[in-house]
Amino acid sequence: MTLPRDYSGQTCALARSMEIVGERWTLLIVRDAFYGVRRFGEFAGHLSVPRAVLTDRLATLTAAGVLDRRPDTGRREFYALTGKGVALWPAVRALTSWGDLFYPGPGGGPRRVFRHVGDEAPVGEDGRCSGCGEAVPVADLLVTPGPGLAAPGPDADPVSRALARPHRLLTPLLPSTVSTTRKAEQR
């Protein structure tokens, strides 16, 4: 892609963002990272993204400083959002809300409701808690199932099943000792 002509104009800010997060799957990967998805197999299982594409997107996000690759148990690695990555939350939130509003799930209403970890009141799209009025930092958000979410079936992937319960953003969703493929399926 050639960038728009006016590199120095406003075009550039959005164009640069889209250069990084505008590729297919990329923003879904970032969204999953907010939910605490950390390992290659977890992303692959949840998103059903081809593994070569996932490898490419994780490399792009790591090179851009959105994700950080860190050593895990044994010889494994995991991915975590950097500060630059966490700064994408308003964009992820806004695009998710728009999708929920105009393409609602089977039950109607949002598929996920974000709540303040302190009082569990829903947090509005302006990022403020509807209970206490505070501007809630991303790390103090709970992702909880909403009315538009269909319950995951028995053969759902481990990430979908874990997200059927409230979970604090940016904390690991699945235990590091459980393989996300076979072992999790056998529980």
Next chain:
Amino acid sequence: MTLPRDYSGQTCALARSMEIVGERWTLLIVRDAFYGVRRFGEFAGHLSVPRAVLTDRLATLTAAGVLDRRPDTGRREFYALTGKGVALWPAVRALTSWGDLFYPGPGGGPRRVFRHVGDEAPVGEDGRCSGCGEAVPVADLLVTPGPGLAAPGPDADPVSRALARPHRLLTPLLPSTVSTTRKAEQR
């Protein structure tokens, strides 16, 4: 693109959004529509997008109900954001702010500053006016040049030149009687 497996999950809301606005150029076109760009030639001149791609993206956005195609003077047509399109503002704003923050323009700071049309005070990323504290509707926002914006050169396109001055969002940026190609260049 096949959508992620869990259609009924949260994945779906963001995936659906990205199905529509995740294609290259699409969100830049939507952004320009917020700035009052309305005609094919104006989008083409400002974004330097290949005309076949622009035709495709405008058709996608019109079919999705994000843009509405309306009769203009003579046999021409123009495009305007629908309510569904205007609802994309938080996403456009968030991605633009992220780009400005991590890929600042040559002068540093944001390329565009959004101000409240009432008191011209800057409007924060939470959509509230820093002067009066009000939540500012999109139609009451002014887009104004910011410190990170390089002044458009003499051969800049008409849209870039018009955006060197404050302009109210969702109002036409260029007069309908001026051809955006030749006549505007000759002024």
